[in-house]
Amino acid sequence: MSTDVDAGRRRFLTASVAVVGGVAAVGTAVPFVAAWQPSERARAIGAPIEVDISKIEPGQMVTYKWRGQPVWVVSRTPEILDSLPGLDERLRDPGSTQDQQPAYARNDFRSIKPELLVLIGICTHLGCSPSYIKQDQAPLGAGWPGGFFCPCHGSMFDYAGRVYAGVPAPTNLVVPPHKYLSDTRILVGVDEGST
Numbered sequence: 275m276s277t278d279v280d281a282g283r284r285r286f287l288t289a290s291v292a293v294v295g296g297v298a299a300v301g302t303a304v305p306f307v308a309a310w311q312p313s314e315r316a317r318a319i320g321a322p323i324e325v326d327i328s329k330i331e332p333g334q335m336v337t338y339k340w341r342g343q344p345v346w347v348v349s350r351t352p353e354i355l356d357s358l359p360g361l362d363e364r365l366r367d368p369g370s371t372q373d374q375q376p377a378y379a380r381n382d383f384r385s386i387k388p389e390l391l392v393l394i395g396i397c398t399h400l401g402c403s404p405s406y407i408k409q410d411q412a413p414l415g416a417g418w419p420g421g422f423f424c425p426c427h428g429s430m431f432d433y434a435g436r437v438y439a440g441v442p443a444p445t446n447l448v449v450p451p452h453k454y455l456s457d458t459r460i461l462v463g464v465d466e467g468s469t
């Protein structure tokens with residue numbers, strides 16, 4: 275008789291512990307999962323940005339911010355575009371063979387529209403932000419065809435963000451995913467062709 279009671283109590287206790295354990299597991303699982311949900315701020319930081327390019331003058335560069343990084347939009351003149359093919363022999367990867375741009379920017383100008391260049395403004399050496407230096411301007415002076423110069427260790431990039439040979443930066447500057455919403459608006463962070 276007492277053996278039956280003990281066995282019944284043991285089953286009850288075992289079942290109770292299992293249920294309590296299950297409740298505890300659920301109770302801890304919810305906040306843990308919740309902690310992995312991105313906050314509104316994190317969503318905003320990672321979200322695409324829409325930029326108005328209607329006021330960019332020919333030859334001018336404007337900087338925007340996406341995911342905490344500078345995004346440059348450069349309005350390239352016909353003279354700038356004409357100068358690009360002549361630099362190929364001085365560049366490390368003139369044909370953009372390395373994966374530093376979306377497929378739709380793997381072309382002679384590294385862009386969707388030749389006259390507008392979109393780049394991440396971070397040096398591919400150690401992450402400094404290069405300066406936009408127009409043709410023949412200091413500190414590179416006479417003979418400099420224009421482009422980007424990183425003052426940290428002297429890396430140079432042309433007007434398509436292609437890296438010169440013999441400098442510390444190993445690869446071309448990155449072209450971020452982007453698409454045109456209209457002639458005057460670009461969405462950075464979303465690929466051309468996606469809806």
Ligand code: FES
Binds near residue numbers: 402428
């Ligand atoms: S970080 Fe740009 S050259 Fe080193």
